[in-house]
Amino acid sequence: MATNSIVDITKLSPKFQDLYAKAKDFLENDCIPAERIYNLQMGKGDDRWKVIPPIMEELKAKARSLGLWNLFLGREYGAYGAGLTNVEYGLIAELSGKSVKIMPEAMNCSAPDTGNMEVFAKYGTQAQKDKWLVPLLNGKIRSAFAMTEPAVASSDATNIELNIRREGNEYVINGRKWWISGAGDPRCAVHLVMGKTDPDNSNRYKQQSLVIVPADTPGITVVRPMQVFGYDDAPEGHMEIIYKDVRVPVENIILGEGRGFEVIQGRLGPGRIHHCMRCIGMAERSLEYMLARVTDPSKRTFGKSLSEHGTVVADIATSRIEIDQSRFLVLNAAQKIDEVKAKGALKEISMAKISAPNMLLRVLDRSMQAHGAAGISQDFPLAHYYASARTLRYADGPDEVHRNQLGRNELKRAAEIADRLKAQKAKSEDLISKL
CATH class of the missing domain: 1.10.540.10 (Acyl-CoA dehydrogenase/oxidase, N-terminal domain)
Structure with missing residues (x-):
């Protein structure tokens, strides 16, 4: 091997x-x-x-x-x-x-x-696992995760406005979501819906809850599929959905009221790098297409094979470097999660999440350029890859959120570094004074 x-x-x-x-x-x-x-x-x-x-x-x-x-x-x-x-x-x-x-x-x-x-x-709960997890594990049904909303900046999930109100033994759900991947699939049987059960709670991270909503519940309206650069990704789709007076039993709450953030952080930790892992594979295949294209004897420009042009050779080398750099960051994050769980690997996850989609976009751009007009056509998967890669700069937290978190964590080291530099300077001055 x-x-x-x-x-x-x-x-x-x-x-x-x-x-x-x-x-x-x-x-x-x-x-x-x-x-x-x-x-x-x-x-x-x-x-x-x-x-x-x-x-x-x-x-x-x-x-x-x-x-x-x-x-x-x-x-x-x-x-x-x-x-x-x-x-x-x-x-x-x-x-x-x-x-x-x-x-x-x-x-x-x-x-x-x-x-x-x-x-x-x-x-x-065991009942929730029996009803939903088992058929999902068996591939009998599919699902959707409804968090992002059109009316607010959802990169700050505390902004989410969908209302989840308890009435007796039911929750009543009202709100609008969009970019809900998988909700267009005819096999989609269940939505996990994020919303506010306690909007007045002084702790903004305790306002949210996650509820299980069967896809055939009355009051759910799929408004339209959203498009990414013209792709709607049927049959799964990325749907805009209205929940109007949707009623589900109280036992459909996940973990308990006010614990939505706790759940989604547990959900998004490893999941964030799953996308990154697949980005590496897409980038490798994109580079493979480029290598095949530029060495095709029928593709010559100005009397040369494409692979004889210095700019093409440089692009190939740069792509190889960037793919391996991102692979290191992704596998480093994976190893850190293995060692200390996702909560202890936030720095590594953020670095991988920022790096991989951006790397993929650059590699794709070079491969598409080497293919000429064919690179943006339906004859190759490169254009669809590009649309997907650009989307991943938003999915599971936009670049800016991860950069901000990463930068703030780095700044926590500043005081210790300043003290160490001060001590080093004092030591140096002491040595000089003894000359």
């Missing part, structure tokens, strides 16, 4: 090595070849929101038979998960990023289901 440039995978667990080899074969011989079939089997017009390409169910069956199933759930989830470390899952998730539309879902490792399954597994 090959040695990764940062992690020697031959020294990781035998179980991981077996799964990694299977995942690599599944990627190359099943998922990538199935991409064109998937697109051909997609419905047309409004049917795009109703038709699930049959090839996906075939791939799921094969992935499950190979043990490539629910790999994102780590050792702490016992029988629910595959027992991999975050570093081990990260290396497999990187592979899945090379076929990001197909492979994550085929392995039941795609967002938003991964985060929602983690919520149910970590915080759900």
Whole structure:
């Protein structure tokens, strides 16, 4: 088995090595070849929101038979998960990023289901697990996570306004959400909805709660699918939704009233780097497309192969450096989570979250440029990758939020550094005075 440039995978667990080899074969011989079939089997017009390409169910069956199933759930989830470390899952998730539309879902490792399954597994009651987690783990249903709102700056989640009011043995939900990924999928059976149960609480982080809302509950209206550079990502979609007098039983609360922030932080920690892991895979495949393009003998400019132009060679080298830099940050964050959990790895998570999507955008831009007009066409996945990568600079916290958190954490070291520099200066002056 090959040695990764940062992690020697031959020294990781035998179980991981077996799964990694299977995942690599599944990627190359099943998922990538199935991409064109998937697109051909997609419905047309409004049917795009109703038709699930049959090839996906075939791939799921094969992935499950190979043990490539629910790999994102780590050792702490016992029988629910595959027992991999975050570093081990990260290396497999990187592979899945090379076929990001197909492979994550085929392995039941795609967002938003991964985060929602983690919520149910970590915080759900046994009844909630039996009703929602088990079918999600089995790939029988899909789910949505409803947090972002159009009327407020949702990068500060304390701004969220959706109202969750208790009436007797029910919660009544009223509000508008958007960019709710997965909510357009005909298999979407449940929404996890973030809103305020106690808007007057003096602690802004105790105002929010998370409730389980079955997708067929009266009062839910899907307004429209949002588009990303013209892509609507049917059949999953990124939907705008109105919740009007939606009623659910009080037992649908997750963990308890006022504990929404606690839940979403537990959900977003590892999930933030799952996207980063797949970014590495997308970047690797984008560079592979570039290498194939610039060495194609039919693609010559000014009497030279594209690969003979110095600017192209420099772009390839820069891409190689940036991919490996980001891989280091992502795997470093994964290792830190393995050691001290997500709460102790906030610095490492922020660095990876900032780095990976921005790196991917730069690598994609170079690859697209090398492909000429074909690079922005439907003949290559590069344009869709670009749209997805740009979205990831918002998803799970925008760059600015992570930079601010990272910078503030660095500033906490300032006083200690100032004291140390002062002591060093005093020591130096003392030595000089004795000359």
